[in-house]
Amino acid sequence: MENFIVSARKYRPKTFDTVIGQQSITSTLKNAIRNNQLAQAFLFCGPRGIGKTTCARILAKTINCENITENIEPCDKCESCTSFNQSISFNIHELDAASNNSVDDIRNLVDQVRIPPQVGKYKVYIIDEVHMLSQSAFNAFLKTLEEPPSYAKFILATTEKHKIIPTILSRCQIFDFKRISIDDIVKQLNYVAKNENISAETNALHIIAQKSDGALRDALSIFDQIVSFTGDKISYKNVIENLNVLDYDYYFKIIETILNNNIPESLLIINEIIDNGFDGQHFLIGLGEHLRNLLVCKDASTLQLLETGEDFKTKYKEQSEKCSVNFLLKALDINNNCDINYKISNNKRLHLEISIMQMCSITSPVSDEAQHTKKTAYTPPPIKKQQVMEKDTSSLKPSPKPEPEKHITDITPQIKKSSDVTPGTISIKQAFKQQNENNKKNEFHDIKEEHQKTADEFSQDQLEKTWKTYISSISEKLPSFSNAIAKNNPVLKENFVIEFKTDNKLIANDKLKISDLSGYLKKELNNYQICLVPIVATKEENNIAYTDQEKFEKMAEKNPAVKKLKEQLNLEIEF
Ligand SMILES: [Zn+2]
Numbered sequence: 185m186e187n188f189i190v191s192a193r194k195y196r197p198k199t200f201d202t203v204i205g206q207q208s209i210t211s212t213l214k215n216a217i218r219n220n221q222l223a224q225a226f227l228f229c230g231p232r233g234i235g236k237t238t239c240a241r242i243l244a245k246t247i248n249c250e251n252i253t254e255n256i257e258p259c260d261k262c263e264s265c266t267s268f269n270q271s272i273s274f275n276i277h278e279l280d281a282a283s284n285n286s287v288d289d290i291r292n293l294v295d296q297v298r299i300p301p302q303v304g305k306y307k308v309y310i311i312d313e314v315h316m317l318s319q320s321a322f323n324a325f326l327k328t329l330e331e332p333p334s335y336a337k338f339i340l341a342t343t344e345k346h347k348i349i350p351t352i353l354s355r356c357q358i359f360d361f362k363r364i365s366i367d368d369i370v371k372q373l374n375y376v377a378k379n380e381n382i383s384a385e386t387n388a389l390h391i392i393a394q395k396s397d398g399a400l401r402d403a404l405s406i407f408d409q410i411v412s413f414t415g416d417k418i419s420y421k422n423v424i425e426n427l428n429v430l431d432y433d434y435y436f437k438i439i440e441t442i443l444n445n446n447i448p449e450s451l452l453i454i455n456e457i458i459d460n461g462f463d464g465q466h467f468l469i470g471l472g473e474h475l476r477n478l479l480v481c482k483d484a485s486t487l488q489l490l491e492t493g494e495d496f497k498t499k500y501k502e503q504s505e506k507c508s509v510n511f512l513l514k515a516l517d518i519n520n521n522c523d524i525n526y527k528i529s530n531n532k533r534l535h536l537e538i539s540i541m542q543m544c545s546i547t548s549p550v551s552d553e554a555q556h557t558k559k560t561a562y563t564p565p566p567i568k569k570q571q572v573m574e575k576d577t578s579s580l581k582p583s584p585k586p587e588p589e590k591h592i593t594d595i596t597p598q599i600k601k602s603s604d605v606t607p608g609t610i611s612i613k614q615a616f617k618q619q620n621e622n623n624k625k626n627e628f629h630d631i632k633e634e635h636q637k638t639a640d641e642f643s644q645d646q647l648e649k650t651w652k653t654y655i656s657s658i659s660e661k662l663p664s665f666s667n668a669i670a671k672n673n674p675v676l677k678e679n680f681v682i683e684f685k686t687d688n689k690l691i692a693n694d695k696l697k698i699s700d701l702s703g704y705l706k707k708e709l710n711n712y713q714i715c716l717v718p719i720v721a722t723k724e725e726n727n728i729a730y731t732d733q734e735k736f737e738k739m740a741e742k743n744p745a746v747k748k749l750k751e752q753l754n755l756e757i758e759f
Contacts, residue, residue, distance in 0.1 A: 191404040227340045230343070231343055278312065315348055370393050410426055430466065446544065471519055478503055481501050639712060682717065685720075
C-alpha cells in the first residue's frame with residue numbers, strides 16, 4: 185500500500201474558510217485579527233473531533249503570516265507559513281495535558297514562554313485537554329496566564345468546560361464549538377470521496393455521519409475504515425454491515441405491520457432482527473428515532489429536523505402520511521416506556537414484544553368503539569338499541585338523557601361476556617384488549633361485575649370444602665401454590681368477600697393463579713359475586729425476607745432513615 189495518510193489529517197482545513205460547521209467562530213476570530221483586538225488567551229470548548237485544534241493551528245499560522253490576505257487568511261507562501269506547513273515552526277507549541285499534566289511539564293512550557301519569537305510576531309501555545317492538568321500544574325500556569333508577554337498567545341482546548349476553574353475562565357475569551365451537523369459532515373465526506381475517486385452512496389455517508397455523532401474527525405476515520413474494507417465503492421449495504429447498524433428498512437417494515445395491526449408479522453420481524461445479532465434496546469432506540477422522524481414529517485416547520493439522505497426523506501414522508509399524529513404520539517409513548525423499563529425487565533425479549541403488540545393495537549379495529557359495534561352485531565336486540573343511541577347522539581337533536589343510559593347498562597354485560605371465553609380460543613388481539621381492560625380496573629372487581637345476577641348463598645363449611653377440593657386438584661400441578669393456600673383456611677366475610685391469609689407476597693400477587701382459584705370457587709359455589717382477597721400475613725408473622733424489596737422493607741422498618749435515604753437519592757431497588 186502506498187503512503188496512506190488518514191483522511192482526517194489529509195483533509196484537515198488549512199484556512200478559516202474551509203473549517204466545517206464553525207462559521208460563527210471563524211468569523212469572530214477573523215474579525216479580531218482584522219481589528220487587531222486579539223485576546224491574550226482563548227478557551228476553545230466543545231466535544232472531541234469538531235475542529236478545536238484545527239482552528240487553533242489556523243489562528244497561530246494566520247497571526248504569524250507576513251502577508252495576511254484581505255480575507256484574513258494565511259498567504260501559505262511566506263517563510264512563517266511554509267515552516268508551519270512543514271510542521272517545523274518554532275512559533276507553535278502544542279501540549280497535550282492528558283499525558284503531560286505534571287507541574288514539571290507546565291514549568292517547561294512557562295520557561296519557553298520567556299523566550300521571544302525569532303521569526304514571526306507571536307508564539308502560540310496550544311494546551312489540549314486543559315482540564316486534565318493537575319491542581320499544582322494549574323497554579324503554576326496561572327501566573328503566566330495573569331501576566332503574559334505581549335508576544336505570547338494561549339489557546340486552551342477542552343471537552344469539559346465545567347472542570348475549568350473560574351480563575352482560568354475569567355482570563356480567557358471563550359469559544360463554544362458546536363457539534364457539526366450531519367448535512368455538513370455528509371458534504372465533507374462527499375468532497376473527500378470525490379477527491380479520492382471513491383464512489384459513495386449518499387445514504388451510506390449519512391449513516392457514517394450519524395454514527396460519528398457530530399464529530400467530523402470520527403466520521404473521516406470511519407470513512408477510512410470502510411474504504412479499507414470495501415475498496416473504492418461505498419454502498420449503504422456494506423456500511424450498515426460494517427458499522428453494525430440496523431437497516432432502516434426494518435423500521436419502515438415494522439411500522440407498516442404495526443399500522444396493519446399485524447401482530448404475528450411484527451413478531452417475526454423482531455425475531456429476524458434479534459437473530460441478526462442486534463440488541464433489543466438498540467432496536468428500540470432506533471425505532472424511537474424512526475417514530476420521531478415520522479412525526480417531524482407531519483409539519484412543514486419541523487421538516488428541517490429530519491437528518492437523513494434524500495432517498496429516505498421521501499420514504500419518511502410517504503410513511504408519515506399513513507400515520508396519524510395520535511398514533512405516532514401513542515407509539516412514541518409506548519416505545520419510551522419500554523426503553524425506560526428495559527433494563528429492569530427479566531424477560532427482555534417479551535418486554536419488547538409486548539410493546540410492539542401494544543403499538544399494533546393502537547389502531548386496531550378491536551380496540552376503540554369499533555369493537556362494541558362489531559361484537560354486539562352477534563346479539564340482535566342490543567344492536568338495535570345501540571344503533572338508535574348512536575344515531576341520536578350523532579344527530580343534532582339531543583335525545584332525552586335517561587334512555588341511552590339504560591341502553592348502555594343493557595349492553596355492557598353482553599360485551600363483557602364475549603371477551604370471557606376460554607383462553608385457548610382467544611385471539612392475540614382479543615387477549616391484548618382484555619389485558620388492557622384488566623389493567624385499567626381492579627381485576628377482582630371486574631370479574632365480580634360480570635355475573636352479578638347469580639349469587640347462591642353458601643356457608644363457611646361449604647367454602648372450606650370447596651377450597652380443599654381445589655387444593656387437591658392442583659396439588660400435583662402446582663405444589664407450592666397449593667401448599668401456600670392450604671396453610672390457612674379461607675374466611676367468609678360479608679357480601680361474599682372471601683379473605684385468605686398467606687405469608688408469601690408472591691402468592692398474593694400472583695393474579696393469574698388467584699383468579700383461577702376465584703373462578704373455581706364461583707363456579708362450584710354458583711356465586712359470581714364472590715370476591716377473593718388475599719391478605720399477606722403481617723410482618724411479625726413473616727420473619728423471612730425473600731425478595732430484595734422485602735429485605736429493603738425490613739431494613740427500613742428497623743431504621744426509617746434508610747427509607748429517607750432511598751427517597752432523597754431517588755434510588756431504585758433492582759430485581
Ligand atoms: Zn504567510
